[in-house]
Amino acid sequence: MLHGPAVEIGKDHSIPKKTKLGIIMFACYMLVYAGFVFIGMSFPQAMGNRIIFGLNLAFLYGMGLIILAAVMGLIYNHFCTRYENELNRREPS
Amino acid sequence: MIYQVSATAIVIFLIFVFSVLGLSFYFARKAKSASGYYAAGGQIHWAVNGIAFAGDYLSAASFLGICGMIAFYGFDGFLYSIGYLAGWVVALFVVAEPLKRMGKYTFADALDSKFNSRGIKLTAAISTLVVSIFYLIPQMVGAGALVTPLLGLPHWVGVLIVGSVVILIVATAGMTSTTYVQFIKGALLICFSLAVVVFLLNRGLKRTPSEDYHRFVTMPVTVANGEVTAVADSSFRVTGQHREKDLTFVKLEKNGIGSWWKLNADAAAPFLEEALSVVVQKDGMALYNGEPKEARRFFQVGHLNKIIVDGKEVEATGAVGPFEFIRRIEDSEIVRFAKSVFTYQDASVTLYHQVVTPGKEIMKPGLYYKLDKGSSFWSRLDFLSLMLALFLGTSALPHILIRYYTVPSQRAARKSTIVAIVAIGFFYILTLYMGTGAMISGCLDVQDSNMSAPLLAKTFGVTLFSIISAIAFATILGTVSGLIVAASGAVAHDLMDKYMKIEMTDHAKVRAGRLAAVAVGLVAIILGIIFEGQNVNFLVGLAFAIAASANLPAILMLLFWKRTTARGISWAISVGMAASLLIILLSPTMFEIYGLSPAAAPIPLRNPGIISIPLGFLTLIIASLLTKKKSPEKA
Numbered sequence: 160m161l162h163g164p165a166v167e168i169g170k171d172h173s174i175p176k177k178t179k180l181g182i183i184m185f186a187c188y189m190l191v192y193a194g195f196v197f198i199g200m201s202f203p204q205a206m207g208n209r210i211i212f213g214l215n216l217a218f219l220y221g222m223g224l225i226i227l228a229a230v231m232g233l234i235y236n237h238f239c240t241r242y243e244n245e246l247n248r249r250e251p252s
Numbered sequence: 253m254i255y256q257v258s259a260t261a262i263v264i265f266l267i268f269v270f271s272v273l274g275l276s277f278y279f280a281r282k283a284k285s286a287s288g289y290y291a292a293g294g295q296i297h298w299a300v301n302g303i304a305f306a307g308d309y310l311s312a313a314s315f316l317g318i319c320g321m322i323a324f325y326g327f328d329g330f331l332y333s334i335g336y337l338a339g340w341v342v343a344l345f346v347v348a349e350p351l352k353r354m355g356k357y358t359f360a361d362a363l364d365s366k367f368n369s370r371g372i373k374l375t376a377a378i379s380t381l382v383v384s385i386f387y388l389i390p391q392m393v394g395a396g397a398l399v400t401p402l403l404g405l406p407h408w409v410g411v412l413i414v415g416s417v418v419i420l421i422v423a424t425a426g427m428t429s430t431t432y433v434q435f436i437k438g439a440l441l442i443c444f445s446l447a448v449v450v451f452l453l454n455r456g457l458k459r460t461p462s463e464d465y466h467r468f469v470t471m472p473v474t475v476a477n478g479e480v481t482a483v484a485d486s487s488f489r490v491t492g493q494h495r496e497k498d499l500t501f502v503k504l505e506k507n508g509i510g511s512w513w514k515l516n517a518d519a520a521a522p523f524l525e526e527a528l529s530v531v532v533q534k535d536g537m538a539l540y541n542g543e544p545k546e547a548r549r550f551f552q553v554g555h556l557n558k559i560i561v562d563g564k565e566v567e568a569t570g571a572v573g574p575f576e577f578i579r580r581i582e583d584s585e586i587v588r589f590a591k592s593v594f595t596y597q598d599a600s601v602t603l604y605h606q607v608v609t610p611g612k613e614i615m616k617p618g619l620y621y622k623l624d625k626g627s628s629f630w631s632r633l634d635f636l637s638l639m640l641a642l643f644l645g646t647s648a649l650p651h652i653l654i655r656y657y658t659v660p661s662q663r664a665a666r667k668s669t670i671v672a673i674v675a676i677g678f679f680y681i682l683t684l685y686m687g688t689g690a691m692i693s694g695c696l697d698v699q700d701s702n703m704s705a706p707l708l709a710k711t712f713g714v715t716l717f718s719i720i721s722a723i724a725f726a727t728i729l730g731t732v733s734g735l736i737v738a739a740s741g742a743v744a745h746d747l748m749d750k751y752m753k754i755e756m757t758d759h760a761k762v763r764a765g766r767l768a769a770v771a772v773g774l775v776a777i778i779l780g781i782i783f784e785g786q787n788v789n790f791l792v793g794l795a796f797a798i799a800a801s802a803n804l805p806a807i808l809m810l811l812f813w814k815r816t817t818a819r820g821i822s823w824a825i826s827v828g829m830a831a832s833l834l835i836i837l838l839s840p841t842m843f844e845i846y847g848l849s850p851a852a853a854p855i856p857l858r859n860p861g862i863i864s865i866p867l868g869f870l871t872l873i874i875a876s877l878l879t880k881k882k883s884p885e886k887a
Binding site: 171174177178182188204207212213214216221224228229233 | 615624
């Protein structure tokens with residue numbers, strides 16, 4: 160017996176576009192995250208350098224990663240909703 | 253530490269717990285079918301589900317563990333906040349919607365949706381159980397830590413209370429009640445944490461945290477050939493001395509009461525610095541700063557050595573803004589308490605001695621994960637391993653994944669993830685303030701980092717402390733409920749129903765799930781008692797590493813690599829899980845728990861992810877390539 164979803168989900172024509180967008184945005188975020196880890200590992204002293212408003216790189220980069228995740232999430236949702244509305248007019252998901 | 257128990261705290265705590273129970277029983281009436289029990293009928297609103305996600309995710313690890321780790325090790329604790337939140341990006345961009353399309357009730361359903369393989373059912377169910385239990389341990393430890401200051405009860409009683417209440421909740425209600433409990437609790441946790449941070453910023457930085465804060469004294473001494481021969485205060489006499497690595501500790505006695513001090517011999521005029529001590533004597537009796545626990549001579553600590561504002565030393569800053577708070581901490585000097593353990597004259601001595609740390613060291617990584625001074629290849633690899641596991645672990649946690657099945661559509665799954673990211677991200681920003689705030693507010697319990705955030709709240713009054721602690725307790729109740737639902741789903745749905753093919757009616761499936769919940773709950777209670785005193789955040793980091801090693805290669809490759817086979821998935825889960833468990837069991841942390849020297853651990857990594865995650869991917873690729881022709885569809 161194959162397992163179906165908990166609720167019936169209609170045909171979604173926007174899946175390929177959403178998947179592509181998701182992977183691109185994931186790759187972008189991963190690069191920024193990897194930059195944080197790389198600096199932490201290779202140039203730990205640089206994390207203590209003050210960059211702007213008297214705040215150091217570790218604080219700004221760390222907070223930036225948290226805020227960036229939320230901002231990218233909102234952008235992703237905006238485009239996915241647009242794709243769904245455009246491509247599923249006859250068969251809404 | 254002995255805490256003052258307050259009637260207000262007990263009343264507020266009981267109101268919260270009974271409200272949670274009442275809510276659970278109310279929603280229990282809606283959970284008559286398997287779909288209702290495991291997936292809340294797939295009809296939860298995305299906004300509610302998003303905050304419930306936050307409620308699930310902001311477990312004891314986030315509130316108690318991260319804040320505690322920041323309070324003890326500064327920015328290194330905040331790395332967990334960054335990594336945990338970044339993990340949601342993987343969940344949102346890569347996993348959320350496809351998983352929603354594939355699954356039914358459990359993570360195993362999703363993995364198995366293409367193959368109908370018994371191997372996948374078995375390994376995915378076992379992996380769900382293992383990850384859930386590893387995630388349950390820190391929740392239980394957190395519960396035990398909370399009840400001690402709140403209700404004056406020992407650790408094991410706290411674990412037992414949480415275990416029993418949760419078993420009652422889950423065994424009667426299921427996913428609907430868990431969702432609403434998490435929703436309310438998640439929202440309350442964020443609101444009240446914000447309140448604590450607002451109070452903290454309003455108070456600003458003060459060199460003396462409170463009127464009744466213990467004033468740590470120093471005492472000039474005479475040193476000859478590295479030995480303390482005389483102390484300035486003649487009412488003390490030197491009764492012993494012990495060298496531990498490059499530190500020298502001196503035992504003094506006054507009126508028959510012993511105390512331990514740290515020698516600062518390098519200063520122009522050598523002096524002793526008061527330390528906190530726990531001495532367990534041969535007969536098992538424990539002395540706290542030379543006296544029984546009940547004498548209350550074991551103080552809460554954490555203070556600033558110097559506050560620098562515009563180059564000048566000041567006693568207090570007054571109210572500060574969020575950025576100014578961080579800048580002032582960076583400019584100042586903070587007194588942390590380092591731990592040294594040794595044996596002296598057949599007694600086990602644990603000392604907590606002062607270490608003056610510049611604020612700029614506190615506000616960058618390196619105090620816990622050695623990256624700069626004193627670092628090694630392994631310590632840097634450990635940091636990389638942690639960050640990798642945190643990034644990849646979130647989207648592989650079964651109790652998080654099952655929440656995607658509680659909403660009606662892919663769009664709702666996506667939107668609820670975004671609500672979760674915003675809510676969780678906001679909370680994680682607050683953790684940095686709560687952690688550093690606890691570090692300088694004279695409220696730390698040196699024996700248990702987990703209580704730092706609630707104890708910080710206590711510095712603003714018993715009412716706030718009681719509410720925060722009750723929410724933290726409800727947090728644990730909710731998270732444990734979610735984990736037990738996930739684990740019971742693995743046993744009753746994946747193993748009994750799908751793998752063993754035991755014929756069950758819908759009603760019998762729910763009953764089996766509830767019985768499994770009781771069994772998993774009992775295991776969690778026992779483990780929660782065994783792991784007392786461990787930082788809950790660190791333990792959750794291990795659960796993330798196991799999830800990322802066992803589950804993530806299977807999820808990602810199933811979604812994005814067409815040549816993935818059923819055997820590839822089941823082998824990847826098995827190898828990823830076994831490798832991560834093995835590395836954990838042979839790690840320095842576990843050697844400490846075994847009572848052995850951490851240096852003797854054969855694998856010097858505290859976090860297994862850097863080895864076990866790539867190994868999981870590699871296994872899947874090799875096994876899939878080897879089994880492609882033999883079994884294109886079935887394992």
